[in-house]
């Protein structure tokens with residue numbers, strides 16, 4: 528069956544018909560200030576159980592075993608957002624120079640607001656947005672103008688502010704059941720692999736996205752992979768579904784762990800004291816009785832954590 532996700536995504540860009548979106552003010556990009564570059568102050572800190580190197584005025588890098596990735600800790604979420612924009616734009620530009628597409632995956636939740644610096648200067652002009660192809664690591668099975676929709680959040684905060692071609696935005700088909708929407712999205716991804724828009728991992732045969740930008744819940748869930756849920760074990764499907772999500776709404780679709788782990792780059796973006804325990808569990812060597820989904824993130828390529836000081840407070 529042919530996937531409907533691509534054609535549908537083009538329609539979605541007309542979403543401002545929704546009264547919710549129409550009520551939003553248009554914010555010109557010049558109002559998104561980008562902070563000046565950090566100073567080059569270098570300090571060594573032994574206060575953490577991890578080796579810690581202060582590389583910039585408001586950022587420290589924590590050295591962990593390689594599989595746990597590079598960990599950047601920022602004084603504030605504002606500093607985190609500045610660095611995340613630079614990281615994403617640099618990666619997008621590097622990939623865009625080498626290939627005709629840059630495939631980027633968003634989560635929902637707080638991650639989307641942390642991308643706010645990317646829609647301002649200098650990136651609005653310097654990024655080649657025409658190469659971007661946008662996907663969701665998970666989506667709630669609700670209409671696209673529903674407040675719980677991850678698409679609506681991304682559209683409101685990001686997609687409506689950057690010139691990504693409408694046909695490059697791959698939203699789920701919200702007219703289908705959870706099972707149907709997951710199958711449809713997987714069909715869509717397979718088509719994009721065949722047409723070489725989306726890369727494929729030579730080692731796993733799962734799709735290989737250039738970048739996954741993901742948040743993490745306070746319970747250590749990523750995408751819609753929740754602790755203890757059987758969906759975490761799925762290792763054949765590319766996209767699957769749940770109908771009993773412990774976090775509302777209950778019906779969702781989600782990329783599976785092998786797809787997440789076949790990525791060329793994963794950024795885990797986590798802010799706030801409420802997530803400090805899960806961050807500690809993920810980045811320390813203590814053994815916990817139940818492995819959290821976030822602990823299973825080990826991409827083929829690079830993993831980079833972007834933490835604010837509160838999220839890193841238990842390290």
Ligand SMILES: O=C1O[C@H](COP(=O)(O)O)[C@@H](O)[C@H](O)[C@H]1O
Pocket residue numbers: 634635636637638665666667677741742743744745748749750751774
């Ligand atoms: O339900 C979800 O939660 C996670 C985490 O959200 P956050 O607001 O705590 O950052 C999110 O990454 C996921 O995409 C979303 O569906």
